[in-house]
Every structure is written in structure tokens, then in C-alpha cells.
Amino acid sequence: MEFTEVHVNQDNKYKKRKNKKPETKRVSQEDGGGVEKKEEQKTEKSEPSAAFPSTFSVSEIKNKQRRHLMFMKLKQEKRKQKMQLKKKKKKEREALGDKAPPKEVPKTIENQRVYDETTVDPEDEEVAFDEGTDEFSAYFNGLTNPKVLITTSDRPRGRTVRFCEQLAKVIPNAHVYYRRGLALKRIIPQCVARNFTYLMVINEDRKVPNGMVLCHLPDGPTAHFKVSSVRLRKEIKRRGKDPTEHCPEVILNNFTTRLGHSIGRMFAALFPQDPQFVGRQVATFHNQRDFVFFRFHRYIFKNEKKVGIQELGPRFTLKLRSLQKGTFDSKFGEYEWVLKRHEMDACRRKFQL
Amino acid sequence: MGDRSRLCSVWLGSETGILKGVSLSRKQAFNFCNSSHLTRDQEVRALCWADPAESELLVGSVDGTVKTFSIEKGAFTETRRCGDSAEGCFTGLAALNGSALVTCVECGTLRVWRGDSSEPATELNAGKNVCRMRQSPVHTHKVATGGKENGLKIWDLERPENPVFTAKNLRDDWLDLRQPHWVKDMAFIPNSDKVVTCTGYHQVHVFDPSSPQRRPVLKAEYGEYPLTALSLAAAGNTVVVGNTHGHVALLDLRKGLVRGCLKGLAGGVRALQCHSSQPVVASCGLDRFLRIHSLEDRKLQHKVYLKSRLNCLLLSSQGLEDGGEDTQGEGATQEVKEEDEVWDTMEQVEEAVEREPKRKTTEEEDQQKKSKKKRKKGQD
Numbered sequence: 001m002e003f004t005e006v007h008v009n010q011d012n013k014y015k016k017r018k019n020k021k022p023e024t025k026r027v028s029q030e031d032g033g034g035v036e037k038k039e040e041q042k043t044e045k046s047e048p049s050a051a052f053p054s055t056f057s058v059s060e061i062k063n064k065q066r067r068h069l070m071f072m073k074l075k076q077e078k079r080k081q082k083m084q085l086k087k088k089k090k091k092e093r094e095a096l097g098d099k100a101p102p103k104e105v106p107k108t109i110e111n112q113r114v115y116d117e118t119t120v121d122p123e124d125e126e127v128a129f130d131e132g133t134d135e136f137s138a139y140f141n142g143l144t145n146p147k148v149l150i151t152t153s154d155r156p157r158g159r160t161v162r163f164c165e166q167l168a169k170v171i172p173n174a175h176v177y178y179r180r181g182l183a184l185k186r187i188i189p190q191c192v193a194r195n196f197t198y199l200m201v202i203n204e205d206r207k208v209p210n211g212m213v214l215c216h217l218p219d220g221p222t223a224h225f226k227v228s229s230v231r232l233r234k235e236i237k238r239r240g241k242d243p244t245e246h247c248p249e250v251i252l253n254n255f256t257t258r259l260g261h262s263i264g265r266m267f268a269a270l271f272p273q274d275p276q277f278v279g280r281q282v283a284t285f286h287n288q289r290d291f292v293f294f295r296f297h298r299y300i301f302k303n304e305k306k307v308g309i310q311e312l313g314p315r316f317t318l319k320l321r322s323l324q325k326g327t328f329d330s331k332f333g334e335y336e337w338v339l340k341r342h343e344m345d346a347c348r349r350k351f352q353l
Numbered sequence: 354m355g356d357r358s359r360l361c362s363v364w365l366g367s368e369t370g371i372l373k374g375v376s377l378s379r380k381q382a383f384n385f386c387n388s389s390h391l392t393r394d395q396e397v398r399a400l401c402w403a404d405p406a407e408s409e410l411l412v413g414s415v416d417g418t419v420k421t422f423s424i425e426k427g428a429f430t431e432t433r434r435c436g437d438s439a440e441g442c443f444t445g446l447a448a449l450n451g452s453a454l455v456t457c458v459e460c461g462t463l464r465v466w467r468g469d470s471s472e473p474a475t476e477l478n479a480g481k482n483v484c485r486m487r488q489s490p491v492h493t494h495k496v497a498t499g500g501k502e503n504g505l506k507i508w509d510l511e512r513p514e515n516p517v518f519t520a521k522n523l524r525d526d527w528l529d530l531r532q533p534h535w536v537k538d539m540a541f542i543p544n545s546d547k548v549v550t551c552t553g554y555h556q557v558h559v560f561d562p563s564s565p566q567r568r569p570v571l572k573a574e575y576g577e578y579p580l581t582a583l584s585l586a587a588a589g590n591t592v593v594v595g596n597t598h599g600h601v602a603l604l605d606l607r608k609g610l611v612r613g614c615l616k617g618l619a620g621g622v623r624a625l626q627c628h629s630s631q632p633v634v635a636s637c638g639l640d641r642f643l644r645i646h647s648l649e650d651r652k653l654q655h656k657v658y659l660k661s662r663l664n665c666l667l668l669s670s671q672g673l674e675d676g677g678e679d680t681q682g683e684g685a686t687q688e689v690k691e692e693d694e695v696w697d698t699m700e701q702v703e704e705a706v707e708r709e710p711k712r713k714t715t716e717e718e719d720q721q722k723k724s725k726k727k728r729k730k731g732q733d
Contacts, residue, residue: 117658118641118658124660126369126371126384126391126660126661127660129369129391130368130369130660130661133369133393258641258660325621325639331578331579332553332579332597333597334581334597334620334621334639335597335598335599335620335621335639336620336621336639336640336662337619337620337639337640338598338599338619338620340599340619343616343617344619
């Protein structure tokens with residue numbers, strides 16, 4: 001009995017295999033044939049598919065596993081073709097040598113940027129005068145030294161507190177104070193009386209820092225940023241030792257429009273004007289597609305050609321929400337620029353900073 | 354300079370103290386100042402026409418001087434000291450019967466200057482923190498003032514002792530609390546005694562001095578930010594208001610409903626003005642752009658970047674010349690040159706006669722251009 005059973009079982013298995021094999025074969029056939037053969041198969045399978053459109057899409061297969069299989073095959077096929085094309089092109093380029101046509105520059109929304117008429121021309125007298133006499137002129141003329149007060153929204157929790165502490169390490173002459181439930185409008189006169197030049201408020205939501213108000217004192221302007229992807233020092237891989245107390249150098253990238261210039265000046269005025277190059281530390285504000293990326297690095301010149309950098313952290317991303325004239329007054333203040341979503345970012349190739 | 358300034362149809366005063374003229378037909382903007390010594394005390398706070406013929410501009414700057422700008426010559430011709438910078442900057446400026454000048458400063462002193470005398474002919478106090486003074490376009494001796502905790506007052510400059518009309522504050526609210534009061538801008542409604550105001554608490558009020566009621570006869574609200582500027586459309590029953598966030602809306606004065614919003618502004622509005630005959634409104638503000646919207650379809654028609662924050666705005670009553678297209682630009686300049694030659698040859702004749710036909714010709718041009726534009730649109 002047992003034997004027979006086993007035999008039957010084996011037989012079954014055998015049968016199954018038999019059943020399976022032709023399937024796999026079929027698939028492999030499809031492989032070699034490409035798209036056309038698949039279509040043929042389709043026509044074989046179901047009669048009404050004769051009316052199918054010439055282009056066959058994998059999503060029409062109803063069996064999920066089969067669809068997945070087919071999709072993987074299709075993808076592999078495409079990739080193979082692409083690689084072949086690439087190789088071919090490379091060979092052609094090598095064959096042509098120096099006469100090869102220049103490589104095409106990829107299209108990005110940045111190099112396709114819509115021209116902004118407010119782009120600052122460095123030779124423009126009027127803008128130069130406007131910038132020379134604005135609220136930051138005292139700093140840029142070397143009359144004031146920055147002094148920054150960092151505080152948070154009420155009852156900050158873990159991450160925000162640590163973020164503030166690390167920011168205070170990055171910005172020289174920065175003092176972190178506990179908010180104590182005070183109103184910003186009442187803090188500002190006290191700050192002015194104690195010669196602070198900046199008030200920085202970090203807002204948090206569900207224990208994650210998500211907003212920053214940067215208010216230049218004594219008479220504005222005030223910028224409101226969205227803060228995202230905050231990475232504290234601990235969470236950064238391959239970071240260097242803790243930063244020293246030297247004044248860092250500041251790099252401001254891509255602040256080209258009039259608004260961008262104001263924001264750039266605002267960031268620049270956070271740091272003392274003459275950096276201590278001994279510290280070899282750099283704070284970078286890099287603007288790309290209206291997002292301002294902040295990074296803090298230490299560099300070293302290894303030899304005449306090579307430079308090494310290590311990140312010191314923290315890193316975060318800012319996005320400008322509004323720029324207000326005067327010190328913080330969200331109710332009655334006059335706004336110089338407000339981000340209007342769906343109106344300003346309707347065109348993806350238009351940037352504000 | 355002169356031929357440049359004659360082209361301009363929009364005049365703007367900037368925070369850097371530069372008077373700017375914009376010619377919409379040629380898509381050009383000109384600065385009228387001596388750029389060698391720019392200072393922030395020259396910041397333009399008020400602009401108005403010196404005469405009904407619109408040949409001269411009055412420019413009120415922060416340091417308390419009023420300068421006269423001649424459009425014919427394209428230069429500043431006169432400077433006059435009208436108060437101190439300590440009194441605050443100008444909130445309003447108006448010409449009275451051609452020769453006299455009305456000034457109002459933030460601290461509330463309203464002065465009438467006659468002739469060339471350095472002493473004011475009349476002086477009255479309109480209360481503290483005046484935000485705006487406006488002159489009635491019909492009865493030029495009537496002015497309205499208003500400010501923070503300082504309700505609307507209408508003054509007759511021929512009887513300056515007491516205001517003709519003082520508005521009452523709103524009734525206390527349902528908690529019996531006093532309502533705050535902050536008039537930011539006002540305008541006289543033509544063909545009636547009514548005055549429309551906008552407030553820092555995002556309200557629009559219409560007052561009627563001819564009725565016994567001293568509280569607003571119509572109350573409307575727009576948005577949630579302080580309204581800063583207002584202008585009446587030529588038709589009379591619509592008012593355009595703008596706020597500190599750059600939201601501009603058309604309000605219907607019959608029921609106080611929002612008719613539509615004008616899009617495209619990025620920063621707070623400082624001044625708004627509707628054209629006296631065409632259905633367009635010009636706006637300027639802290640975002641450094643002059644924008645001209647159509648009141649009919651509320652589309653943006655022109656947008657000019659002017660490099661400094663703009664405080665005030667003035668439109669000339671002649672056509673805005675909004676037909677100028679790039680292809681026609683060259684032709685237009687040629688025409689202008691030819692015209693200039695014609696006028697140069699005619700200069701022996703009286704000047705006054707000479708100007709009027711010129712204006713007519715420009716208007717004709719306008720019409721031609723408009724028709725062209727229409728045709729173009731039709732093709733599209």
C-alpha cells in the first residue's frame with residue numbers, strides 16, 4: 001500500500017513537473033522573443049484579445065504572480081537594451097576621439113530656471129545703495145558684533161533642546177534661554193536693551209523641531225522658516241570631534257535674487273565678521289530650489305591638491321515662509337514677502353531665492 | 354530728461370528717495386533723482402498732482418520737505434520746507450486751487466500753505482497718530498483724516514475751527530468691551546457725501562455725513578490682516594482694498610461683499626490707485642513691484658520691477674497706453690521722434706496750444722494700439 005502510495009505520489013510529482021516544465025519553457029521563449037511574441041501568446045490564450053491594441057501593457061495580466069514575473073522580465077529587457085545603447089555610444093565616442101560632439105547637459109529644473117527680473121546685478125547703484133543703508137548695514141560696516149539669543153517654543157522636549165544647544169555651539173556668542181512662557185513681543189525690547197542683535201526661536205511640533213523665526217534686532221526684518229530633516233550631531237555618520245569655539249567661516253551659495261540677497265545678508269550677520277581661520281571650521285548655507293541647506297564642516301589641507309572635510313553637525317534644511325519688515329509682529333506687521341502656495345509655486349521652474 | 358518724463362504715465366515714490374516714472378507703452382522705467390547723493394531722509398511718503406492739468410508733481414519726503422517736479426522739464430524745480438522730520442512723516446499731501454498746498458503729518462498737524470510764505474496760512478490739529486489725509490476730488494477744500502485711535506474726521510478748510518463730521522466708534526461688542534479703532538485709508542465716494550474707510554482691523558466702513566448716523570452705514574470685512582490701502586473704482590460702487598500680506602480684493606459697496614481677488618502680489622500693499630477712466634488698478638508695495646490689474650477680468654496686465662520698496666503711487670489721468678507690444682515698440686519710438694520734430698518746428702507758437710493736440714494724438718495712438726491688440730487677441 002505504502003509503495004503504491006509513494007508511487008502515486010511520485011507520479012503526481014512527476015506529473016506536476018511535467019505540467020510545470022512547459023510553462024517555464026514558454027516563459028523562456030517569451031524572453032527571447034521580446035514583446036511581439038508575448039502578444040502572440042496572448043492571442044493564443046484568449047480569443048477576444050485579437051482586438052487588443054498593438055502595444056501590450058503588463059498591467060493587463062490579471063494573475064498577480066505572473067504579472068510580477070512578466071514585469072521583472074520586461075524591466076530586465078529594457079535595462080539590457082539601455083546598457084547596449086550606452087556601450088554603443090561610448091564606443092562611437094572613443095572611435096571619434098577628439099572630434100566627438102560635446103556631451104549633452106542634462107535638463108534639470110534648475111538650469112531651466114525661469115529668469116527672475118529681480119536678480120541682483122552687482123553693478124547696480126540703486127540696489128547697492130538700498131543694501132548699503134538697510135538694517136544690516138551696521139553689521140556690515142563693522143559697527144556691531146552679533147549676539148544671538150536662542151530660545152524655543154514653550155516646553156521644549158528632548159530633540160529641540162539638543163538642537164538649540166548644538167546651534168549655540170555653531171554660532172559664536174549665542175545664548176540659549178528657556179522660554180518660560182514669555183511672549184515674543186515682550187522678549188524683544190528686553191533683548192534690544194541687552195544689545196542682542198538676533199532673536200532665534202525654534203518651534204517644535206510633536207517633539208520634532210519644525211519651524212524657526214529669525215528676528216534681526218533692533219529694527220527687523222523677521223524671517224520665518226520651515227525647518228526639516230534635522231540631524232543632530234549624534235546621528236551623523238563619520239563626524240569629526242566636537243567643534244571648537246573659533247568663529248567659523250561662512251559660505252552662502254546661490255542667493256541671487258533681491259529676496260535671496262536679503263536672506264543671505266541675514267544669515268551672514270549671524271556670524272562675526274572676521275573668522276578665525278585657525279579653527280578651520282565652515283558653516284555653509286546652500287540654496288537650491290529655494291531650500292536652504294545648512295552644513296557645518298571642518299576642513300584640512302592634506303597637501304597642495306587635496307582637501308579633506310569632516311562634518312561636525314548639526315545639519316538641517318530651511319525653507320522660507322515669509323519675510324516681515326520690522327521686528328516680530330505676526331498680526332500687524334507688514335510683510336515684504338509671503339510664500340503663497342499654489343500661486344507662486346505653480347511654475348516648478350520659478351525660484352524665489 | 355524732459356522727453357523721458359513726458360512719456361511716463363505712472364509715478365511712484367520709493368523708500369530710497371527716488372521718484373520713478375514708468376512708461377507702460379514702451380515698457381520702460383526711469384529714475385528721476387541725482388543718484389550722486391541718495392539718502393534715506395529723502396524717502397518719498399506722499400505724491401500728488403500740483404495742478405489739474407497734471408504738469409507738475411508734488412513729492413513729500415520724510416525730512417519734511419515738499420519738492421515740485423516739473424514733468425515738462427523732467428527735473429525738480431522747487432523745494433519747500435513744510436514742517437519738521439520730528440513731527441513724523443507726511444501722511445497726506447494735496448494741492449488746493451492751484452497755488453495753495455495742504456500737508457498733514459503723522460502727529461496730526463494739518464497745514465495749509467499759500468503762496469511762497471514760509472508760515473502756514475491755516476493750521477489745525479487732527480488728533481494723534483494720523484495715518485492718512487485725503488482730499489475730496491469734487492470739493493477740493495474738503496479733506497478727511499483718520500488714524501490709530503483717531504476716528505474719521507472731515508474738515509472744511511474754509512472753516513478750520515471744527516470738523517464738519519466726526520465719526521463715532523463702533524458700538525461696544527456683546528461683552529460690553531470697547532472696540533479698537535484704526536483708520537488706515539479713506540476715499541470720498543463721488544456723487545454723494547459718503548466716505549469709505551479701511552481699518553487696521555480688516556474692516557471696511559462707509560460713513561454718510563449727510564445722515565444723522567455717525568457710525569458706519571455699511572460694515573464689511575476682508576481677510577484677517579490689517580488693510581493698508583484702498584481705492585475707489587471709476588464706476589463708484591466698487592472699492593479695491595489691499596492688506597499687509599499682499600491680498601487685494603474688490604469689494605462691492607452696495608452689500609459689502611467680496612467681488613473677487615487680484616492675484617500675483619508677494620508683499621504688503623502700500624498704495625493702490627484705480628485709473629480715473631479705464632478699468633485698471635495699479636498697486637505697489639514692499640515687494641518692489643508695480644502691478645497693474647484689469648478690474649474686469651482681474652488679470653495681471655503689467656508687472657514692473659522697480660528695485661526699491663515703493664511707498665506711493667500716482668496715475669496720470671490720460672490713457673495708460675497699455676497697447677505697447679515689443680513688435681510695435683520701435684515704430685512707436687519713431688512716431689514719437691517724428692512728433693518731436695513736428696513740435697520742435699512749431700515752437701514759435703504759444704506753448705499752451707501746443708500741448709493739447711499732442712495729448713490727443715497720444716490718445717489716438719492708444720485707440721489704434723488697442724484695436725490692434727484686440728485684433729491680435731482675436732487671432733489667438
